[in-house]
Amino acid sequence: MGLLEGLSSLGLGNLEKLDIFEKEEKKKIPEKKKEEPKEEVIREADFLFDKSYTCPICETDFKCKTVRAGKARMIGSDPDLRPKYEHVDVLKYDTVICPECGYAALSRYFKFMTRIQAKLIKEGICIHYQGHKYDGDSYTYDEAIERYKLVLANAIVKKAKPSEKAYICLKTAWVLRGQLENLEMDASYVKKKVIYTRQEEEYIRNAYDGFLTARSSEPFPLCGMDEQTVDYLLAALATRFEDVDVAGRLISDILSSKTASSRTKDKARMLKEELDLVIKRKKKEEKEKKEKADQEEE
Numbered sequence: 001m002g003l004l005e006g007l008s009s010l011g012l013g014n015l016e017k018l019d020i021f022e023k024e025e026k027k028k029i030p031e032k033k034k035e036e037p038k039e040e041v042i043r044e045a046d047f048l049f050d051k052s053y054t055c056p057i058c059e060t061d062f063k064c065k066t067v068r069a070g071k072a073r074m075i076g077s078d079p080d081l082r083p084k085y086e087h088v089d090v091l092k093y094d095t096v097i098c099p100e101c102g103y104a105a106l107s108r109y110f111k112f113m114t115r116i117q118a119k120l121i122k123e124g125i126c127i128h129y130q131g132h133k134y135d136g137d138s139y140t141y142d143e144a145i146e147r148y149k150l151v152l153a154n155a156i157v158k159k160a161k162p163s164e165k166a167y168i169c170l171k172t173a174w175v176l177r178g179q180l181e182n183l184e185m186d187a188s189y190v191k192k193k194v195i196y197t198r199q200e201e202e203y204i205r206n207a208y209d210g211f212l213t214a215r216s217s218e219p220f221p222l223c224g225m226d227e228q229t230v231d232y233l234l235a236a237l238a239t240r241f242e243d244v245d246v247a248g249r250l251i252s253d254i255l256s257s258k259t260a261s262s263r264t265k266d267k268a269r270m271l272k273e274e275l276d277l278v279i280k281r282k283k284k285e286e287k288e289k290k291e292k293a294d295q296e297e298e
């Protein structure tokens, strides 16, 4: 039995195996012993903290996982502005859900609602809601997406503006993309990939439609984005959906804008290259189709 055995009850179990007298020979070993590389395990939970909220519907105080400001390092972004961070998918943590009544929103919208919206949420969500706990120290992708779905349900029930609903769809699509990038190569890989790809497409399509509507019906900024950012986002989504007229118009608006930043203009130029390829391919396809039709007529 070690001299220090039992220290674990004081939280010092790591000291239980300490030798009382260091062996002499250890000291004789030439000084430069190879150090074993330290295995640094960085977990998503290291970037999170529990933020306090009070539910504006039922006044319950609760806590919700939030990413610590400034801790995560951004390492890039997708053409549609989805930010990517090292070690943590921050997009998983933008939802706030009252565990008591089921009221849920993106963090930037959580506090704000009209009296009518509160009534709609009480009737449409709260009286039916049967929540469950999110016990882990971080959210799985499935949990994060479930939370976004509840946020979207709330937004629909409270008749939120198109921009808010579009923004929820955009973020849900981004989380689904994160899930796709992190899919485990197990037996269900192919099946999951098909499902999540389809869902991502559906959410991003709704984001596109919603922001197009919002752009023509709501004042800027939209969801904290200025006009140039929204135009760039819409141009990127229009390019993806090969909506070439919309994409072309928005891109040329950005490139000739006096207020767009040089960074936005650079990104718009990259988008234009992509769009030109789409236009070229479409023209080729049309030509081939016409030639085929002509041949059949002869």
Ligand SMILES: [Zn+2]
Pocket (backbone or CB within 6 Å): 055, 056, 057, 058, 059, 060, 098, 099, 100, 101, 102, 103
């Ligand atoms: Zn509540």
